[in-house]
Amino acid sequence: MNRILFKKQLSGEVFQMRIEAPLIASERRAGQFVILQLNSHFGERIPLTIADADPVEGSITIIFQAVGRTTHLLAQKNVGDTIEHLVGPLGQPTHIEKFGRVVCVGGGIGVAPLHPIAQAMKAAGNEVIIIMGARNKELLILEDEMRKIADELIICTDDGSTGRKALVTAPLKELCEATPKPSLAVAIGPPIMMKFCAETTRPYNVHTMVSLNTIMVDGTGMCGGCRVTVGSETKFVCVDGPEFDGHLVDFDNMITRLKAYKPREDADHHRCHLEEEIEKIEGHKPKV
Amino acid sequence: MSHLTPEKLSEEARRELAGLPNPLTPKRRLAIPAQEMPAQDPAVRRGNMQEVALGYSEEQAKLEAERCLQCPTKPCIKGCPVGIDIPAFIGKIAEGDYQAAIGVIRESSLLPAVCGRVCPQESQCQAPCTVGKALKSVDKAVSIGRLERYVADWERENGLIQSPSVKPATGKKVGIIGSGPASITVAADVRREGHDVTVFEAFHRPGGVLLYGIPEFRLPKAIVDQEISSLKAMGVEIKTDFVIGRTRRLTDLLEKDGYDALFIGTGAGLPKFMNIDGENLVGVFSANEYLTRANLMKGYDDRAATPIFPSKKVAVLGGGNVAMDAARSAIRLGAEEVHLIYRRTEAEMPARVEEVAHAKEEGVIFHTLRNPKRILADERGWVCGMEVLKYELGEPDSSGRRRPIEIKGSEFEMDVDTVIVAIGNESNPLIRQTTPGLETSKWGTLIVDDTGKTSLDRVFAGGDIVLGAATVILAMGEGRRAAGAINKLLAERTA
Ligand SMILES: Cc1cc2nc3c(=O)[nH]c(=O)nc-3n(C[C@H](O)[C@H](O)[C@H](O)COP(=O)(O)OP(=O)(O)OC[C@H]3O[C@@H](n4cnc5c(N)ncnc54)[C@H](O)[C@@H]3O)c2cc1C
Ligand SMILES: Cc1cc2nc3c(=O)[nH]c(=O)nc-3n(C[C@H](O)[C@H](O)[C@H](O)COP(=O)(O)OP(=O)(O)OC[C@H]3O[C@@H](n4cnc5c(N)ncnc54)[C@H](O)[C@@H]3O)c2cc1C
Ligand code: SF4
Ligand code: SF4
Ligand code: FES
Numbered sequence: 001m002n003r004i005l006f007k008k009q010l011s012g013e014v015f016q017m018r019i020e021a022p023l024i025a026s027e028r029r030a031g032q033f034v035i036l037q038l039n040s041h042f043g044e045r046i047p048l049t050i051a052d053a054d055p056v057e058g059s060i061t062i063i064f065q066a067v068g069r070t071t072h073l074l075a076q077k078n079v080g081d082t083i084e085h086l087v088g089p090l091g092q093p094t095h096i097e098k099f100g101r102v103v104c105v106g107g108g109i110g111v112a113p114l115h116p117i118a119q120a121m122k123a124a125g126n127e128v129i130i131i132m133g134a135r136n137k138e139l140l141i142l143e144d145e146m147r148k149i150a151d152e153l154i155i156c157t158d159d160g161s162t163g164r165k166a167l168v169t170a171p172l173k174e175l176c177e178a179t180p181k182p183s184l185a186v187a188i189g190p191p192i193m194m195k196f197c198a199e200t201t202r203p204y205n206v207h208t209m210v211s212l213n214t215i216m217v218d219g220t221g222m223c224g225g226c227r228v229t230v231g232s233e234t235k236f237v238c239v240d241g242p243e244f245d246g247h248l249v250d251f252d253n254m255i256t257r258l259k260a261y262k263p264r265e266d267a268d269h270h271r272c273h274l275e276e277e278i279e280k281i282e283g284h285k286p287k288v
Numbered sequence: 289m290s291h292l293t294p295e296k297l298s299e300e301a302r303r304e305l306a307g308l309p310n311p312l313t314p315k316r317r318l319a320i321p322a323q324e325m326p327a328q329d330p331a332v333r334r335g336n337m338q339e340v341a342l343g344y345s346e347e348q349a350k351l352e353a354e355r356c357l358q359c360p361t362k363p364c365i366k367g368c369p370v371g372i373d374i375p376a377f378i379g380k381i382a383e384g385d386y387q388a389a390i391g392v393i394r395e396s397s398l399l400p401a402v403c404g405r406v407c408p409q410e411s412q413c414q415a416p417c418t419v420g421k422a423l424k425s426v427d428k429a430v431s432i433g434r435l436e437r438y439v440a441d442w443e444r445e446n447g448l449i450q451s452p453s454v455k456p457a458t459g460k461k462v463g464i465i466g467s468g469p470a471s472i473t474v475a476a477d478v479r480r481e482g483h484d485v486t487v488f489e490a491f492h493r494p495g496g497v498l499l500y501g502i503p504e505f506r507l508p509k510a511i512v513d514q515e516i517s518s519l520k521a522m523g524v525e526i527k528t529d530f531v532i533g534r535t536r537r538l539t540d541l542l543e544k545d546g547y548d549a550l551f552i553g554t555g556a557g558l559p560k561f562m563n564i565d566g567e568n569l570v571g572v573f574s575a576n577e578y579l580t581r582a583n584l585m586k587g588y589d590d591r592a593a594t595p596i597f598p599s600k601k602v603a604v605l606g607g608g609n610v611a612m613d614a615a616r617s618a619i620r621l622g623a624e625e626v627h628l629i630y631r632r633t634e635a636e637m638p639a640r641v642e643e644v645a646h647a648k649e650e651g652v653i654f655h656t657l658r659n660p661k662r663i664l665a666d667e668r669g670w671v672c673g674m675e676v677l678k679y680e681l682g683e684p685d686s687s688g689r690r691r692p693i694e695i696k697g698s699e700f701e702m703d704v705d706t707v708i709v710a711i712g713n714e715s716n717p718l719i720r721q722t723t724p725g726l727e728t729s730k731w732g733t734l735i736v737d738d739t740g741k742t743s744l745d746r747v748f749a750g751g752d753i754v755l756g757a758a759t760v761i762l763a764m765g766e767g768r769r770a771a772g773a774i775n776k777l778l779a780e781r782t783a
Contacts, residue, residue, distance in 0.1 A: 023535055037492055042586060044593035045492070069593050085492040087529035217585070217594070220490050220531060221716050222557040223577035229568050234561065239718065253568055256669035260570045261595040 002083040005059055010141045013066045014109060015075050016051075022058030024050070024088045030120040031094030031211065031243055033113075034060065035219040037085040038073050046070045047216045047238075049113035050089060060088075063112035063141065090219045091242045094120065094209075100183035102126045103175050103206075105168050105197055107133045107189025111142050113211055114188045115149075121186070122149045129175065129182070130154070133168035133189070137161035168193065169200045176204035184209065187246060191255045198246035208246035212237045214254060215261070228254050294326035298345035305351050314357050318419065322428050323352040325642075330649040334619050337504045337588050340646055341405070349438040353381040355419055356430045363416040364432060369765045372396045374413060374432055381435055387448070390439045398473050398768075401444060401511050402498060403761050404437025406609075408640045412761070427641070444514060451521040455482035460778045463488065463547040465532045465719070468496020469760045470751025471553035472515055473767030474774070475524045481775045483548075487519070488530040493584065496555055497752075498760070500584040501576070503613050505620065506643075509583075533722040542746060548781065549746045549774045552734060553767065556713040556752035562605065566663030567709070571597060571671030575606070575614040575710035582617045599623045599706035603674055604652075605660060606630065606710035607637035612644060614708045615652045626652045627702065631659045631679060631692050657681070657692060661699060663707055674702045713757045731756060740770030748774055 006018035024034060028050045037043040052061035066075040077083070094117050102121045106114035111132055122128045130150040134140040135158045147153050154171045155163025164171070168189075175182055185208040187197035194210040201208045214226040214237045221239035228235055229250035235241060301323060309316060326342040327333075333340050344352065356378040364374045373392050380389035393400045407413070413432045414420060420429025443449055460483045464471045467489040479485045493499055495512040520526065532538055532554075541547045559574035561567050578596075581587040587596030602623045604615040607630035618626045628647070630637060633656045637644060648654065657679040666672040678698035681690040715732045727735045727743035733756055734749040736742050742749050750766030752758055 027535060039593075040492055042589065042591045042593055044585070085529050087490065087492070087531060087535070089534055090531070217577060217580055218491065220534075220557070220718060222559070223580055224559045224561070224574040225577040227568060234563075234568060250568075253669065257568070257570055260597065264595040264598075 002086045004077055004079050004081050004083070005057075007077075007079050010063065011139050013075075014063065014139070014141050015066065016061060016063045017074075017077075018054075018057075018059045018061050019083060019086065020058060021060045021086055021088075022055075024086070025053040025058050025060050026055040028053050028060065028089035029093035030096060030116040031113075032089035032091050033219075033242065034062070034086055034088030035090060035216065036062075036074075036083050036087075038070060038077075038083065040084055043084070044070050045085075045217060045219070047090070047213070047219060049116075049211075051112045051115055052119075053116075063109070063115075065109040087219070090238060092240070094243055096120045096124050098125045100126065101129065101180060103129045103131065103172065103182040103185045105131045105133075105172055105185065105187040105189070105193075106146075107168055107187075107193040108135070108139065109141070110187075110189030110193070110211075111140075111146065114186065115142055115145060117186055117188075117211075118146065118149050126183075127151050131156065131168050131171050132163075133157070133193070135159065167196070169196050172197060172200050176201055176206050182206050185246075186210075191251055191258065194246060194249075195251035195255075198249070198251070202247055209243050210246035210249060211242045212244060212249065212254065213242070213258075215258060228257075291329050292324065292326070293329075294342055294345065297324055297326050298347050301345065301347040301351045305347055305354075308354065312354060317355055317357055318422055320351060320355045322355065323348045323431060323434070325431075325434055327646070330646075330651075333505065334650050337620060339508050340505050341642075343441055344434055344438045349381055349435060350384065352431050352435055353378045356382070357418055359418050363418060364413045364430075367413040367416045368396075368432075369412065369759075369761050370396045370768065372413075372436075377439070378430065378432070378435055381439060386439050386442045390443045390448075393436060393439065397761075397764065398476055399469060399515060399760065399764055400436050401440035402469070402507060402515070403764070404433050404435075404440055405507055405511075406502060406640075406759075407433050407761050408609075408759060409433040410641050444511070449514065449518060451518045452476060452480050454479055454522055457484070458482045458778065460484065460548045460781070461486070461546055462549050462551070462774060462778075463541050463545075464551045464553065465538070466490075466496060466553040466555055466751075466753075467494035467516075467526065468553055468555050468751060468763060469498060470555075470763040470767040470770075471496070471551065472519065473764045474551045474553065474748075474750070474771045475519050476522065477768060477771030478551075478774055479519070479522045479524050481778070483775075483778060484525075485523075486525045486527060486547075488532050488536075489526065489528045490531040491584065492528050494526050494528060496553075500580045501610070501613070503579065503583055503617050505616065506613065531718070533718040538719060538723045538726075538747070548778060549748065551767075551770055551774065552719060552742070552747065552749040552753055553751045553763070554716055554719060554753045556757040557716045558714040558732075559709070560712045560714060561709055562660065562711060564660060564662050566665060566671070569663055569665050569669055569671050571599075571705055572663060572707045572709065573597070575604075575610045575708055576713065578614050578708050579610075579617060582621060588621060596621055597706060601625045601627075601704040602706040602708060603627045603629055603660070603702060603704045604708045604710055606712070607632070607634075607639060607656075608710065608712070609639045609643055610712075611708075611710035612639045612647045612652075614710050616643075616647055616650055618706070618708065619650050619652065623706070627655055627704065628652050629655050629658050629660060629676065631657070633657060633681065636689070659692075659694070660707075664701070671705055671707055672703075674704050674707060675699050676702055713752075715753050715756070736770075739773035740766060741773060746777070
């Protein structure tokens with residue numbers, strides 16, 4: 001079970017994998033995620049969005065950025081290896097209907113979770129405008145896949161190495177000013193990007209959905225570790241979300257909460273890079 | 289109280305046993321000293337995760353068993369939710385026939401090694417005990433739980449646990465949702481009758497709260513694993529990483545996957561918060577999260593990838609077992625100070641008396657008649673303190689309990705960097721949200737009839753999902769009842 005069927009490196013630190021998971025593949029809907037764990041005894045449980053699924057093959061696709069210990073270990077797995085624990089689909093599916101003109105904004109790795117939503121929005125008959133942003137050309141992922149879905153595709157990079165040299169909020173603002181203004185915006189990416197997308201659309205009253213990536217443990221509503229403040233209420237991202245009204249989310253609190261374990265994570269990350277370096281020197285670095 | 293070593297306790301018991309007259313009069317029995325549970329030295333155990341209570345030695349067990357008066361009316365049995373024949377098993381211990389003693393217990397309970405450790409005996413079997421009544425203190429009652437633990441451990445340590453035998457296959461399929469004590473009981477009882485049994489567990493390891501909630505130092509995980517292996521040896525299939533309501537819907541199990549009956553034992557796993565200011569700051573945790581990181585995810589082990597918050601000064605809010613477990617875990621994880629804040633007085637604390645005593649010995653600082661007003665943040669948004677209000681006991685309310693009322697203007701600040709909220713759990717809404725027609729109470733618990741059947745045909749439920757956060761033995765008892773009803777239903781369907 002949970003065998004890796006396909007693996008591809010999309011950019012420096014971003015990997016795509018297709019994993020055998022027939023039940024999850026047939027149940028999942030856009031917006032949902034899985035939690036995986038590489039080792040029963042000492043592994044951490046980490047959430048990753050289901051970027052795509054093939055119920056016929058019985059597989060799901062994940063796209064992840066190697067940012068810390070678990071994602072690094074995952075990146076070292078190869079086709080034929082298995083993932084010890086994989087559970088899902090978790091979270092509420094995205095509410096999909098025909099809204100009219102939908103602007104989908106994806107930043108960095110956020111383009112991966114955005115993909116199934118854009119796909120479903122398109123399939124529901126919406127006009128889909130996609131804005132994708134990355135630091136540079138090298139880090140841009142899923143451009144071809146998004147181009148297939150989009151009625152209009154706008155690419156922004158911080159350094160202008162491809163597309164417009166701008167932040168994603170610039171074209172978003174232009175779209176809000178145009179007529180007709182978008183019926184809905186969907187923004188997924190680093191929390192700070194989602195925060196500024198929500199600030200951009202707020203004056204125009206464009207409903208803005210964001211998908212939150214808080215720290216999780218169980219993913220079933222048991223621990224409350226994933227909680228965020230939405231409006232005046234506390235919500236659990238794993239069961240009430242992961243999608244919320246961006247105009248109501250307290251992003252500053254969420255960003256602070258994401259840093260709860262930063263010192264420990266940085267130490268682990270440093271250690272796993274160090275181990276990689278040592279392996280390189282010793283000449284038996286595992287194939288990536 | 290000075291700490292007595294196990295060797296010393298055992299030696300005293302040996303001396304006492306040797307000096308007992310034969311036959312023993314009831315009066316002489318009442319004069320036998322109640323046997324203290326040997327425990328790790330508090331100064332040592334603060335720094336390790338190993339079990340605190342070490343268990344009676346054989347001499348202590350025999351001596352404690354001699355304290356039982358073998359009352360003809362057996363009042364203790366009525367105090368046990370599953371009705372174990374207590375005088376019978378204690379009598380066998382006094383005779384030294386441990387095999388027979390465990391046999392008596394096993395007629396009524398499936399999890400003696402667990403219940404002997406975690407049952408709130410002082411409010412269950414030991415509450416009505418004649419010895420306690422005669423000596424005017426429930427603490428002096430016969431230590432039924434410790435004796436139960438003694439024979440259960442004796443059985444396990446001697447490799448004598450036998451998986452119950454399984455009748456020939458009936459071809460009927462039963463699905464069990466969750467793998468806590470209620471579900472473990474149903475799985476064993478239903479499998480015995482020859483039905484196929486599959487247990488679905490959301491987590492990566494089975495055991496429910498026994499595994500992720502109650503810490504290793506109170507209930508070694510090896511004991512839980514042993515219970516799970518017995519189930520597997522009987523041919524029960526356990527599917528972990530399987531969330532009913534998400535991976536598969538309850539109705540699909542019945543309608544598409546061919547299950548003849550289902551049992552829902554999903555527990556009370558939705559943490560309550562206080563709804564006070566500052567509750568979402570970095571450094572505030574539900575006890576569920578804190579304990580899961582510490583237990584299931586092995587936060588106490590350097591090799592674990594799941595981080596645990598590095599706390600110096602911890603406040604735990606609540607007065608139940610969960611609060612004690614969180615406080616004592618925080619001590620073991622290296623906190624310098626751990627404060628327990630409770631709104632009423634110690635007499636009202638729902639935690640087991642033994643846990644309260646152990647927590648104090650380990651250095652947890654108790655603050656009763658106190659309640660937090662808000663949690664304070666530093667400039668980074670991390671917890672740096674807590675504003676607390678003092679309370680006093682007012683007039684008794686309709687239930688006869690004196691209600692705590694706040695003393696106006698009594699606010700004071702406590703200097704803490706971590707707050708653990710342990711004020712209880714509600715039931716997880718996942719299954720009721722995804723199962724049309726499943727009736728629930730206004731608290732979200734499932735409504736069942738007196739056989740454990742829910743509003744849906746062929747669907748039963750029990751444990752915390754029905755009772756609200758309760759106890760292991762009550763969950764087990766509910767499981768037993770539902771299993772009986774399931775077995776009856778399937779027998780009728782075959783006939
Ligand atoms: C619902 C949901 C869907 C997600 N989908 C994806 C996805 O499709 N692709 C993907 O690459 N990532 C996704 N994430 C983020 C992913 O879970 C984290 O990157 C992962 O947990 C990091 O684990 P690690 O052990 O490798 O790194 P760690 O050592 O745990 O962390 C490294 C760094 O990442 C930050 N971090 C830790 N946990 C999270 C988290 N849960 N979310 C965001 N940042 C975190 C830390 O602050 C730290 O700076 C998702 C998160 C959620 C909650
Ligand atoms: C910290 C703590 C300390 C305690 N101390 C004591 C004590 O000392 N003495 C005592 O008697 N009691 C104690 N209790 C209470 C006792 O543990 C519970 O009453 C008992 O475990 C309830 O058993 P259960 O079978 O109903 O469910 P649980 O033990 O709660 O197990 C439920 C299981 O179902 C799983 N699940 C939930 N939803 C789904 C789903 N949709 N699909 C699949 N699986 C699902 C959960 O992951 C969990 O594993 C304590 C509880 C806690 C939290
Ligand atoms: S199961 Fe619990 S209540 Fe019953 S006799 Fe044993 S310890 Fe007492
Ligand atoms: S009530 Fe106490 S003394 Fe009497 S039979 Fe029960 S355990 Fe023994
Ligand atoms: S991850 Fe535990 S409640 Fe959401």
